[in-house]
């Protein structure tokens with residue numbers, strides 16, 4: 396669980412916030428994941444949008460709450476929780492009557508969520524290669540310097556952001572090249588083959604009931620579907636599972652993209668198809 400300790404938090408006003416607060420961005424996959432969880436529990440929460448396009452997550456104010464400069468972040472009665480998967484477990488433990496983590500499965504689920512989180516940079520790689528125009532994706536160098544400053548998580552200098560900084564530096568210099576995209580696609584192909592196997596015999600990833608694993612992977616499949624990953628052809632059970640979850644309003648609601656973003660995305664993807672820059676082509680599907 397990544398719950399910050401007192402001295403990690405530099406934006407001290409949040410320590411006074413009572414109730415449940417989520418700092419999040421509409422189009423962020425990790426935020427969508429947590430919002431689906433909150434929708435399913437029905438718990439009341441306060442919304443604090445953090446606009447990633449305006450790079451508000453790299454402001455001194457936000458870095459004083461989440462030193463990693465990432466959304467989402469959950470604040471419960473002044474306690475600050477980061478890392479979306481840890482937040483899912485926290486919500487399930489503290490607010491959820493209809494448990495989405497069966498009591499004897501916490502260890503297994505935690506391992507699987509770690510596996511999913513380890514693919515997050517690959518998700519970002521494919522998102523930024525296939526769904527976001529480079530001019531929109533680039534970060535302000537001054538803000539990256541702010542992010543690079545040493546800050547602590549649970550009292551220790553946090554090295555977690557080194558990978559992120561390396562990602563943004565490389566993105567600034569050369570965008571996402573074919574080789575980077577291929578590596579990320581092949582990791583997902585392997586991960587999805589395993590999920591496909593589970594779904595041959597089960598309705599959901601862990602059996603007959605929805606668990607947090609379904610929430611976590613739903614979001615990845617949604618994002619990669621937008622990026623053009625051919626789920627229906629490659630992983631038909633996963634495709635049907637996604638469609639089934641999409642019929643549940645608590646899930647569907649979080650995948651809606653605001654009109655201007657959707658329009659820019661659609662135009663970008665259309666030009667990429669014309670140029671032959673598609674996930675199908677790069678991934679040799």
Ligand SMILES: N[C@@H](CCC(=O)N[C@@H](CS)C(=O)NCC(=O)O)C(=O)O
Nearest residue numbers: 423424425464465466467478479480
């Ligand atoms: N492991 C983190 C990853 C969070 C993450 O990467 N969030 C993305 C949005 S989905 C973000 O804040 N990106 C902003 C950026 O990298 O500048 C979690 O699960 O919370």
